[in-house]
Amino acid sequence: MARRALVHIGTPKSGTTFLQSLWWHNAAALADQGLLLPGGSADVQFQASAVVRDNADVLATMGPLQLAAWDRVVDEVAAWDGDALVSQEQLVEASGASAAAALSRLGDVADEVHVVITVRDLVRQVPSAWQQRVKHGSATTLRKFFTRVAKDDPDFNFWHHQDVPRILARWSAGIPAERVHVVPLPRPGADRDLLWRRTCELLGIDDTGLSLDAPVANETLAPAEIAFHRAVNAHFRNAHLDVALSRRVKAFMEPRLGSAPGHRIGHRIALAPGMHAWLVERGNRMVDELAAAPWHVVGDLEDLRPDPAPSDGVDPDAVPDSEVLAVAQDFLAAELLARAQPADGGAVSEPHSEPPEGGSRTALGRVLRRLTGGR
Template sequence: MRPVVYLHVGAAKSGTTFLQNVLWHNRERLRSHGVLYPGDDDAAHVRAAFDLRETFFRGASDPLVPGAWPDLVSRARAWPGTTLISQELFAPALRPHVARALDDLGFADVHVIFTVRDMARQIPAHWQEDIKNRFTTSFADFTAALRRPDRNTVKVARLFWGLQDPIDVLGRWAENLPPENVHLVTLPRPSAPRDLLWKRFCRVVGVPPESCDLAAPFANPSLGLPETQILRRLNASLDEATVDWHFYNDEIKHHLAQDVLGRRTGSPRIQLPAEDHAWAAEQAAETIHRLREAGYDIVGDLEELRPSPPGDDAGRHPDDPDWAGIADAADDTIGALLRRIADSEAELAGLPAGIGTRKADQIELLHADAKLLRERIDRLCEDTVPLVKRAARTLSERHPMAARLRETYWRLQSGPRDSVPAAEETNTR
């Protein structure tokens, strides 16, 4: 029998991180069932997607990306059973890249998997994920771009539909595959059992659901409303010439956004405004109709793609600042970054002479940039909550890098639903 390769190509924010962490932490158990989840680390599939698509984040590079896709292909070729490759950044691949992927995998029976959920949940989730990737687009501008007839001419809309639209994505990835080799897995409603998505995924790849441990993997929760609002304004204050992609990725996206703000509880979630629900429902109806006509293998229920009617708890518009929540989130933000500075300074102090110069130079650049920012912050501190005021004023005297965070407070005074130009990025993760 020919070997089988399953390509799980998206969609982003549809349970992909959960599934990928289950697969990574259970790769030895999967091998015992004849399934290979290849790669030497959990970022191998990310690099392979970038390599296949010949792209990366603008202004940045990764020396491990070139050759990452052929590496996975060679491992799949050497494996006698089933190989599973999973990464949502495969979704935007252009037709020439898809053709290359299918040609490289010509030794196997190729199947494509796409996990998808309803737009009423997906739009807010994708918007906050863009904010985590340095975008500054307001929610109103974001949804307006999605609804434009020429949506592919607007970057944020082009990225969204290229990652999220099952008709568009499968139109490229499934064009030369038999319909039975294309599997669309719908995301269960929020009230469904936690393991239902995993069971549906296992049904596609032929793995007993109970063979893997679901306890170890971590979730990838969306940011709450105030956390997203403060991060968006922080993005607007960061100069790309000073804060490059690698620094932003490590310190802002992963440390601040995911490790600090992403772990806060009790914040109101971002919801699709009621005025956008009718349009989202129309999009869902058209998508459901076209997916049924396509004849793909549907695992789940296409009706789960139809947004639930908006309830009475719609909450505030995502662009209307939640001032109390923002102040509370900012307190955690300042504290976390100051602890990060203290840890870095302690690390530098413990290094032998002559080592760590690059980090020291970066800190000096931040100090110089913070001088002007700190002058602006003093006015804001008089209007904020007492605890934040005292902490910001005292700690910034010792750690000038905190001034950059206090600049965020100042920008919060700009008023509700402010619109700022979108940052330039080549992709989202």
């Protein structure tokens, strides 16, 4: 029987990929310290979370072994005498009934059950969440996405993932307040290891001797790259709502974007003034709710208050055609280069980015029609 079962439920885009990559990279060393990552891989924990959430679309893609992932995780926790950590950001989606059932099962195999949530300020979360939707196949603009966000509908996907007080209301029933932990993501410019140190404090990890170079990164795309991605997504209607198609789009596009420095220099996403002001007010309201709650905070809730001054950057819905076409050229050249390596291992010229004169949406359309087989 475990001493503590800790469930890190998200939120998405709050440093979860960074933390999970470090935890799994050091899984053996953490087990030596008494911290088990049950399931043996992040994939198994994702499958277990799909069972907990009763996500029908994902469950339909899983076989019998995968459908038993949650049972295997619970059994491993039961057989462990130290602490155990389950970390999967999609757990924020769970209904109150599903969360209560999962915590009850863990309560049967651990002396204490703890809920952990990492949180990021809303001004940074909205463009990140929108970009993640694009990576999964959505063709929607940032402005249209924000319009949905600003309705503050608790049933909208964004708020189901990011309204932390409501999420914890679903996940904290029957759990002592001191065992519900809120870990704020540090402000921009803070020591990049500060979030890691906050979680080490909570988990009782001594990171001496651990490998702290995260082997996996969730790349942020430049505005021109996002615009190109959206143009491709437009050829696959509602891909982000089809689990199998979304996975194919993401698997093909993601490795081929995010690595071209020429498209990234000085190109941060900027929110329109009205968007920024609304999110500052809503973000401060959420911080006030968290400050009034009894949950344990690891770090400083003030890190979650958005900067009242809008940051400089690029409107991702108005990227010049020439920049989008340059991304398309680099994308296709890199793909062709990868597929055309000589059998004898000889050299192939590296692709370079020089947009043709008169580059336009028309030219991009021709590129995309070829990329998608004429769709």
